[in-house]
Amino acid sequence: GEDVEQSLFLSVREGDSSVINCTYTDSSSTYLYWYKQEPGAGLQLLTYIFSNMDMKQDQRLTVLLNKKDKHLSLRIADTQTGDSAIYFCAEKLGAGSYQLTFGKGTKLSVIP
Amino acid sequence: ETGVTQTPRHLVMGMTNKKSLKCEQHLGHNAMYWYKQSAKKPLELMFVYSLEERVENNSVPSRFSPECPNSSHLFLHLHTLQPEDSALYLCASSQEFGLAGGHEQYFGPGTRLTVT
Numbered sequence: 340g341e342d343v344e345q346s347l348f349l350s351v352r353e354g355d356s357s358v359i360n361c362t363y364t365d366s367s368s369t370y371l372y373w374y375k376q377e378p379g380a381g382l383q384l385l386t387y388i389f390s391n392m393d394m395k396q397d398q399r400l401t402v403l404l405n406k407k408d409k410h411l412s413l414r415i416a417d418t419q420t421g422d423s424a425i426y427f428c429a430e431k432l433g434a435g436s437y438q439l440t441f442g443k444g445t446k447l448s449v450i451p
Numbered sequence: 452e453t454g455v456t457q458t459p460r461h462l463v464m465g466m467t468n469k470k471s472l473k474c475e476q477h478l479g480h481n482a483m484y485w486y487k488q489s490a491k492k493p494l495e496l497m498f499v500y501s502l503e504e505r506v507e508n509n510s511v512p513s514r515f516s517p518e519c520p521n522s523s524h525l526f527l528h529l530h531t532l533q534p535e536d537s538a539l540y541l542c543a544s545s546q547e548f549g550l551a552g553g554h555e556q557y558f559g560p561g562t563r564l565t566v567t
Contacts, residue, residue: 382543383558387555427494437482439494439496439556
Protein backbone atom coordinates (compact mmCIF):
# COMPACT_ATOMS: atom_id res chain seq x y z
CA GLY A 340 0.00 0.00 0.00
CA GLU A 341 0.95 3.66 -0.13
CA ASP A 342 1.44 5.33 3.21
CA VAL A 343 3.85 8.00 4.36
CA GLU A 344 4.26 8.56 8.10
CA GLN A 345 5.76 11.52 9.93
CA SER A 346 5.73 12.67 13.52
CA LEU A 347 3.44 15.68 13.88
CA PHE A 348 5.55 18.05 15.97
CA LEU A 349 9.20 18.95 16.57
CA SER A 350 10.66 21.76 18.70
CA VAL A 351 14.28 22.84 18.57
CA ARG A 352 16.33 25.76 19.86
CA GLU A 353 17.65 28.34 17.44
CA GLY A 354 21.13 27.36 16.28
CA ASP A 355 20.64 23.64 16.91
CA SER A 356 20.15 21.03 14.21
CA SER A 357 16.66 19.75 13.40
CA VAL A 358 16.03 16.24 12.16
CA ILE A 359 12.66 15.45 10.65
CA ASN A 360 11.94 11.80 9.99
CA CYS A 361 9.66 10.03 7.53
CA THR A 362 8.84 6.42 6.77
CA TYR A 363 7.20 5.14 3.63
CA THR A 364 5.88 1.75 2.68
CA ASP A 365 6.17 1.43 -1.09
CA SER A 366 9.50 -0.06 -2.14
CA SER A 367 8.92 0.97 -5.75
CA SER A 368 9.28 4.66 -4.91
CA THR A 369 11.55 6.39 -7.41
CA TYR A 370 11.88 9.86 -5.94
CA LEU A 371 11.36 11.22 -2.43
CA TYR A 372 10.78 14.88 -1.72
CA TRP A 373 10.76 17.37 1.10
CA TYR A 374 8.42 20.34 0.97
CA LYS A 375 8.04 23.30 3.35
CA GLN A 376 4.75 25.11 4.00
CA GLU A 377 4.60 28.39 5.87
CA PRO A 378 1.28 29.71 7.23
CA GLY A 379 -1.09 30.83 4.51
CA ALA A 380 1.23 29.69 1.73
CA GLY A 381 1.55 26.86 -0.74
CA LEU A 382 4.15 24.12 -0.65
CA GLN A 383 7.74 25.07 -1.40
CA LEU A 384 9.99 22.34 -2.76
CA LEU A 385 13.14 22.12 -0.61
CA THR A 386 14.95 19.16 -2.08
CA TYR A 387 14.48 15.68 -3.46
CA ILE A 388 16.49 12.48 -3.66
CA PHE A 389 16.48 9.70 -6.20
CA SER A 390 15.91 6.27 -4.73
CA ASN A 391 19.35 4.95 -5.72
CA MET A 392 21.08 7.62 -3.61
CA ASP A 393 21.88 7.45 0.10
CA MET A 394 22.50 11.09 0.80
CA LYS A 395 22.09 14.51 -0.70
CA GLN A 396 23.39 17.78 0.73
CA ASP A 397 22.26 21.24 -0.24
CA GLN A 398 23.62 24.09 1.91
CA ARG A 399 22.03 23.68 5.38
CA LEU A 400 19.90 20.73 4.28
CA THR A 401 20.98 17.09 4.35
CA VAL A 402 18.71 14.30 3.17
CA LEU A 403 19.45 10.73 4.21
CA LEU A 404 17.71 7.75 2.63
CA ASN A 405 17.75 4.24 4.06
CA LYS A 406 16.01 2.26 1.38
CA LYS A 407 16.21 -1.02 3.29
CA ASP A 408 14.25 0.46 6.20
CA LYS A 409 12.20 2.78 3.95
CA HIS A 410 13.30 5.71 6.10
CA LEU A 411 13.95 9.25 4.94
CA SER A 412 15.23 12.13 7.04
CA LEU A 413 15.80 15.84 6.58
CA ARG A 414 18.45 17.52 8.70
CA ILE A 415 18.49 21.31 8.94
CA ALA A 416 21.75 22.64 10.30
CA ASP A 417 21.87 25.86 12.37
CA THR A 418 18.08 26.08 12.55
CA GLN A 419 16.70 29.62 12.38
CA THR A 420 13.35 31.09 13.40
CA GLY A 421 12.54 31.43 9.69
CA ASP A 422 12.67 27.64 9.44
CA SER A 423 9.49 27.39 11.54
CA ALA A 424 6.94 25.78 9.23
CA ILE A 425 5.30 22.47 8.38
CA TYR A 426 7.54 20.03 6.53
CA PHE A 427 6.05 17.39 4.24
CA CYS A 428 7.69 14.23 3.04
CA ALA A 429 6.37 12.80 -0.26
CA GLU A 430 7.10 9.79 -2.40
CA LYS A 431 6.65 9.24 -6.12
CA LEU A 432 6.10 5.76 -7.43
CA GLY A 433 7.55 4.18 -10.55
CA ALA A 434 7.31 4.90 -14.24
CA GLY A 435 3.95 6.12 -15.43
CA SER A 436 2.80 7.36 -12.04
CA TYR A 437 2.04 11.05 -11.63
CA GLN A 438 0.93 10.77 -8.05
CA LEU A 439 2.88 12.01 -5.07
CA THR A 440 1.85 10.49 -1.76
CA PHE A 441 2.32 12.96 1.07
CA GLY A 442 2.69 12.54 4.80
CA LYS A 443 0.57 14.64 7.15
CA GLY A 444 3.46 16.98 7.82
CA THR A 445 5.74 17.76 10.76
CA LYS A 446 5.30 21.14 12.40
CA LEU A 447 8.73 22.51 13.28
CA SER A 448 8.81 25.16 16.01
CA VAL A 449 12.08 27.02 16.53
CA ILE A 450 12.56 28.49 20.00
CA PRO A 451 14.62 31.70 20.04
CA GLU B 452 4.92 36.50 -13.09
CA THR B 453 7.04 33.53 -12.17
CA GLY B 454 6.33 30.03 -10.96
CA VAL B 455 2.75 28.95 -10.37
CA THR B 456 0.05 31.52 -9.68
CA GLN B 457 -3.49 30.97 -8.43
CA THR B 458 -6.52 33.24 -8.26
CA PRO B 459 -8.42 34.08 -6.25
CA ARG B 460 -6.41 33.62 -3.05
CA HIS B 461 -9.56 33.54 -0.92
CA LEU B 462 -13.12 32.62 -1.88
CA VAL B 463 -16.32 32.43 0.13
CA MET B 464 -19.29 30.90 -1.63
CA GLY B 465 -22.73 29.64 -0.81
CA MET B 466 -23.80 26.10 -1.55
CA THR B 467 -25.84 27.16 -4.56
CA ASN B 468 -23.15 29.31 -6.20
CA LYS B 469 -20.97 28.52 -9.19
CA LYS B 470 -17.37 29.72 -9.13
CA SER B 471 -14.06 28.86 -10.76
CA LEU B 472 -10.49 28.64 -9.50
CA LYS B 473 -7.70 29.54 -11.89
CA CYS B 474 -4.12 28.35 -12.03
CA GLU B 475 -1.35 29.47 -14.36
CA GLN B 476 2.17 28.09 -14.59
CA HIS B 477 5.06 30.03 -16.08
CA LEU B 478 7.59 27.19 -15.96
CA GLY B 479 7.01 25.55 -19.36
CA HIS B 480 5.84 22.34 -17.69
CA ASN B 481 3.65 19.73 -19.37
CA ALA B 482 1.66 18.38 -16.42
CA MET B 483 -0.66 20.19 -14.01
CA TYR B 484 -2.41 19.06 -10.85
CA TRP B 485 -5.21 20.00 -8.44
CA TYR B 486 -4.81 19.04 -4.77
CA LYS B 487 -7.10 19.51 -1.78
CA GLN B 488 -5.54 20.27 1.61
CA SER B 489 -7.83 19.85 4.62
CA ALA B 490 -6.88 20.21 8.25
CA LYS B 491 -5.27 17.12 9.78
CA LYS B 492 -5.38 15.12 6.53
CA PRO B 493 -2.65 14.43 3.99
CA LEU B 494 -2.77 16.30 0.71
CA GLU B 495 -5.30 14.66 -1.59
CA LEU B 496 -4.64 14.54 -5.30
CA MET B 497 -7.81 15.42 -7.20
CA PHE B 498 -6.93 15.66 -10.89
CA VAL B 499 -3.90 15.38 -13.15
CA TYR B 500 -3.53 16.75 -16.65
CA SER B 501 -0.63 15.71 -18.82
CA LEU B 502 -0.17 17.34 -22.22
CA GLU B 503 -3.64 18.83 -21.69
CA GLU B 504 -5.32 15.44 -21.31
CA ARG B 505 -6.83 14.33 -18.01
CA VAL B 506 -4.84 11.29 -16.87
CA GLU B 507 -6.04 10.86 -13.30
CA ASN B 508 -9.31 11.54 -11.54
CA ASN B 509 -9.19 10.29 -8.00
CA SER B 510 -12.85 9.62 -7.22
CA VAL B 511 -13.66 13.29 -6.97
CA PRO B 512 -17.36 14.26 -6.76
CA SER B 513 -18.82 15.69 -9.95
CA ARG B 514 -19.45 19.03 -8.26
CA PHE B 515 -15.75 19.62 -9.02
CA SER B 516 -15.05 19.94 -12.74
CA PRO B 517 -11.53 20.57 -14.08
CA GLU B 518 -10.61 22.20 -17.35
CA CYS B 519 -7.20 22.47 -19.01
CA PRO B 520 -7.44 24.66 -22.14
CA ASN B 521 -3.67 24.67 -22.73
CA SER B 522 -0.48 23.55 -21.04
CA SER B 523 -0.15 26.75 -19.00
CA HIS B 524 -3.67 27.07 -17.59
CA LEU B 525 -5.82 24.92 -15.36
CA PHE B 526 -9.26 25.67 -13.96
CA LEU B 527 -11.40 24.06 -11.31
CA HIS B 528 -15.10 24.80 -11.76
CA LEU B 529 -17.18 24.54 -8.61
CA HIS B 530 -20.94 24.13 -8.26
CA THR B 531 -23.33 23.14 -5.48
CA LEU B 532 -20.52 22.57 -3.02
CA GLN B 533 -20.92 21.32 0.54
CA PRO B 534 -19.47 22.85 3.72
CA GLU B 535 -17.05 19.89 3.99
CA ASP B 536 -15.49 21.07 0.71
CA SER B 537 -14.01 24.04 2.56
CA ALA B 538 -10.24 23.63 2.27
CA LEU B 539 -7.08 25.00 0.67
CA TYR B 540 -6.99 24.08 -3.01
CA LEU B 541 -3.49 23.84 -4.40
CA CYS B 542 -2.39 23.77 -8.00
CA ALA B 543 0.96 22.31 -9.04
CA SER B 544 2.91 21.70 -12.23
CA SER B 545 5.78 19.45 -13.25
CA GLN B 546 7.85 18.40 -16.24
CA GLU B 547 7.11 14.75 -16.82
CA PHE B 548 8.65 13.98 -20.20
CA GLY B 549 11.75 14.67 -22.19
CA LEU B 550 14.08 15.77 -19.41
CA ALA B 551 16.09 13.99 -16.80
CA GLY B 552 15.45 15.16 -13.29
CA GLY B 553 13.27 14.62 -10.29
CA HIS B 554 9.86 15.31 -11.89
CA GLU B 555 9.40 17.61 -8.95
CA GLN B 556 6.07 19.38 -8.57
CA TYR B 557 5.99 23.12 -8.01
CA PHE B 558 3.01 24.47 -6.12
CA GLY B 559 1.05 27.67 -6.26
CA PRO B 560 0.05 29.59 -3.11
CA GLY B 561 -3.42 28.04 -3.05
CA THR B 562 -7.01 29.27 -2.89
CA ARG B 563 -8.57 29.21 0.58
CA LEU B 564 -12.18 28.18 -0.08
CA THR B 565 -14.95 28.54 2.47
CA VAL B 566 -18.38 27.12 1.67
CA THR B 567 -21.20 28.57 3.75
